[in-house]
Amino acid sequence: MTTSNPVCAEPLALQFKAGLVPILSLELYHSNLDFLERQLAEKTRQSPEMFNNSPVILSLNTLPDTDCTIDIQGLLALCERYGIKPIAARSDNTQLVSKLSDAGITLMAPAIQKAAPTKAPSAPPKSNKNNTVLPSSSRIVNTPIRSGQQVIAPEGDLIVTAQVSAGAELLAHGNIHIYGPLRGRALAGINGNIQARIFCQSFEAELVAIAGNYCNDSDPKHWKKAVNISLFEDQLTIDPLG
Amino acid sequence: MAKIIVVTSGKGGVGKTTTSAAIAAGLAAGGEKTVVIDFDVGLRNLDLIMGCERRVVYDLVNVINGEANLNQALIKDKRLENLFILPASQTRDKDALTHEGVEQVLNELKESFEYIICDSPAGIEKGAQLALYFADEAIIVTNPEVSSVRDSDRIIGILHSKSRRAEQQLDPVKEQLLLTRYDPLRVEKGEMLSVEDVEEILSIPLLGVIPESLAVLKASNQGIPVSFDEQSDAGKAYLDAVQRFKGNDVPHRFLEAQKPGLLKRMFGG
Ligand SMILES: Nc1ncnc2c1ncn2[C@@H]1O[C@H](COP(=O)(O)OP(=O)(O)OP(=O)(O)O)[C@@H](O)[C@H]1O
Ligand SMILES: [Mg+2]
Numbered sequence: 001m002t003t004s005n006p007v008c009a010e011p012l013a014l015q016f017k018a019g020l021v022p023i024l025s026l027e028l029y030h031s032n033l034d035f036l037e038r039q040l041a042e043k044t045r046q047s048p049e050m051f052n053n054s055p056v057i058l059s060l061n062t063l064p065d066t067d068c069t070i071d072i073q074g075l076l077a078l079c080e081r082y083g084i085k086p087i088a089a090r091s092d093n094t095q096l097v098s099k100l101s102d103a104g105i106t107l108m109a110p111a112i113q114k115a116a117p118t119k120a121p122s123a124p125p126k127s128n129k130n131n132t133v134l135p136s137s138s139r140i141v142n143t144p145i146r147s148g149q150q151v152i153a154p155e156g157d158l159i160v161t162a163q164v165s166a167g168a169e170l171l172a173h174g175n176i177h178i179y180g181p182l183r184g185r186a187l188a189g190i191n192g193n194i195q196a197r198i199f200c201q202s203f204e205a206e207l208v209a210i211a212g213n214y215c216n217d218s219d220p221k222h223w224k225k226a227v228n229i230s231l232f233e234d235q236l237t238i239d240p241l242g
Numbered sequence: 243m244a245k246i247i248v249v250t251s252g253k254g255g256v257g258k259t260t261t262s263a264a265i266a267a268g269l270a271a272g273g274e275k276t277v278v279i280d281f282d283v284g285l286r287n288l289d290l291i292m293g294c295e296r297r298v299v300y301d302l303v304n305v306i307n308g309e310a311n312l313n314q315a316l317i318k319d320k321r322l323e324n325l326f327i328l329p330a331s332q333t334r335d336k337d338a339l340t341h342e343g344v345e346q347v348l349n350e351l352k353e354s355f356e357y358i359i360c361d362s363p364a365g366i367e368k369g370a371q372l373a374l375y376f377a378d379e380a381i382i383v384t385n386p387e388v389s390s391v392r393d394s395d396r397i398i399g400i401l402h403s404k405s406r407r408a409e410q411q412l413d414p415v416k417e418q419l420l421l422t423r424y425d426p427l428r429v430e431k432g433e434m435l436s437v438e439d440v441e442e443i444l445s446i447p448l449l450g451v452i453p454e455s456l457a458v459l460k461a462s463n464q465g466i467p468v469s470f471d472e473q474s475d476a477g478k479a480y481l482d483a484v485q486r487f488k489g490n491d492v493p494h495r496f497l498e499a500q501k502p503g504l505l506k507r508m509f510g511g
Contacts, residue, residue, distance in 0.1 A: 144445065146399030147392055163445060165395045
């Protein structure tokens with residue numbers, strides 16, 4: 001079926017679509033180009049296909065405050081040599097912003113970013129196999145969440161692959177998935193997303209809520225069952241999974 | 243390599259000090275040089291349970307403040323030459339223990355001991371957090387009731403987030419569950435949680451189940467760790483737990499209510 005343009009009954013020629021395309025960010029912690037090149041070379045040696053003319057966003061907000069002197073032209077040349085195509089940049093520093101726009105690099109709107117580190121980490125952030133941050137701002141937790149603990153995914157989904165104890169609390173901007181028993185509280189869609197859902201493998205929750213609509217009565221029909229919880233006309237509905 | 247083991251629970255009065263003394267005595271009896279440290283500043287009673295209260299001259303706080311050295315403060319057990327006690331202070335306030343001070347004492351102990359057992363105070367605040375901070379392993383003492391299990395769950399969360407191993411992203415503290423004051427008769431009647439219930443809620447490996455036993459009170463009145471009473475049910479259960487702690491596979495006992503024996507049935511109880 002073709003969608004037609006209602007005004008002049010002509011076939012549709014273009015359309016803007018909102019979309020989230022995953023894209024790499026290159027975060028810089030240092031302004032010394034030799035130093036940067038050394039580590040880039042090492043990364044390319046480890047995985048030669050890694051960049052391969054892929055578009056990236058240059059993140060200059062991660063530079064220490066004192067490093068606003070970075071040579072933008074030199075940096076762009078360096079990217080070019082390693083097959084990295086900066087399509088935009090992030091910076092709050094006025095000096096860098098004007099140098100970037102001189103070089104024809106688009107600036108991203110000030111990102112909804114967690115406070116940019118004020119100091120460069122002395123070592124590259126260590127990857128933590130228990131708590132992975134996905135590029136889509138989802139959050140995965142692989143360890144049990146115990147009584148008194150609270151885990152938040154402020155910008156995306158929260159995925160827990162272990163149990164959630166009574167007295168523990170999960171909060172997510174998006175959906176919550178629990179591959180284990182949910183015995184504590186789970187609040188999805190905390191910023192008002194009524195489409196958010198909660199999935200869990202064994203429903204033993206103290207409280208569940210979607211976009212502020214909560215329910216804490218424990219229908220024995222669903223107790224300890226795998227369920228899918230969604231919001232339908234301001235009412236939480238619990239359906240069996242699978 | 244010396245191992246630092248914290249005995250902790252969150253909830254008070256569940257059997258941490260009884261357990262610290264019994265496990266330490268069991269490990270020392272097996273030939274390993276063991277020290278047990280009382281972290282319960284202001285409420286010390288490990289020395290009472292170990293029967294050495296009258297030999298306390300210096301304590302952990304004195305060592306931290308440099309008022310005494312470790313050898314002056316360590317008390318050697320009367321029965322086992324491998325067993326030592328480092329008592330807590332009776333008089334100081336809870337803030338007398340410092341992070342750096344505790345670390346220094348533990349490092350010094352590591353040079354000459356194989357096992358360092360830390361008897362934690364109750365609660366989940368500063369005192370309990372300091373007692374568990376440097377631990378390699380944790381014995382989570384839990385009674386079969388809901389509030390105790392909940393507090394144990396909290397303390398496990400703290401081990402995961404606030405211990406040295408968590409903060410430095412090392413291998414996590416190895417936690418094991420010790421269910422104490424277990425009364426199978428009351429479990430059958432539904433008055434207490436069963437072993438399975440507690441295991442399901444906490445989902446950590448089970449080190450042992452210690453039955454509710456008069457032998458515990460008797461031993462503590464005499465100032466003897468209950469694991470020295472090898473004839474008692476609690477003593478046997480603690481010695482089994484020590485074997486499991488060392489990696490030996492020992493079946494669990496005392497999980498079922500005792501059926502009255504033949505004589506008892508014939509002549510009444
Ligand atoms: N298995 C048992 N059977 C019967 N009584 C027990 C048992 N274990 C501990 N008790 C009793 O429970 C009481 C508390 O024990 P204990 O002092 O070891 O607990 P605790 O956890 O160290 O307490 P606190 O939190 O105050 O330090 C004592 O009176 C002790 O005799
Ligand atoms: Mg105690």
